[in-house]
Amino acid sequence: MFSYESYKVLHFISLFLLIASYSVAYYATATKKSKIVVGLSTLFIFVSGMGLMARLGIKHAEGYPLWIILKMSFWLIVAASAAIIPKRFTQKKLLPYSFLFIFVLLAISVAVHKYT
Numbered sequence: 779m780f781s782y783e784s785y786k787v788l789h790f791i792s793l794f795l796l797i798a799s800y801s802v803a804y805y806a807t808a809t810k811k812s813k814i815v816v817g818l819s820t821l822f823i824f825v826s827g828m829g830l831m832a833r834l835g836i837k838h839a840e841g842y843p844l845w846i847i848l849k850m851s852f853w854l855i856v857a858a859s860a861a862i863i864p865k866r867f868t869q870k871k872l873l874p875y876s877f878l879f880i881f882v883l884l885a886i887s888v889a890v891h892k893y894t
Contacts, residue, residue, distance in 0.1 A: 785829040792822035800878065804864055804871050815861075820857045827853075833874075845893045848892075852885035 780788075796819040803812040831846065842850075856878060863874045 780829060782830065782833040785826045785833060789823060789830060790825040792819045792826060795819040796823060797879075797882065800860065800875075804875055812854065816860050820853075820860070823853065843892070845888045845891070848888045848893065849885045852881045852888070856881050857884070 797814065799812055799815040799819055803816055806812070827849075836842065836846070859874065859878055860879075863871065863878070867874050
């Protein structure tokens with residue numbers, strides 16, 4: 779078992795890696811390696827988030843607090859957009875990419891303030 783701080787460091791590193799790999803996937807030629815990094819960093823964010831929930835004492839059998847439901851919803855939108863945005867928006871990628879960052883900032887804000 780990892781400590782709370784270890785999960786938090788893994789969560790932050792995975793978040794940074796996700797944003798960096800999204801940038802590469804959207805603005806460079808999207809290679810298979812960048813798509814793999816996007817998927818792995820999304821997986822690490824999810825796993826470390828579940829570890830953080832366990833360290834906070836939140837049980838899976840109970841209902842999740844509102845802030846976790848909101849954060850998971852925002853991350854689902856961010857993760858799904860990894861496959862949709864590069865294919866649908868071939869010319870104008872700045873607007874959807876900006877919305878992606880808005881959802882990331884909303885997820886961070888929800889986690890910091892822990893809305894109930």
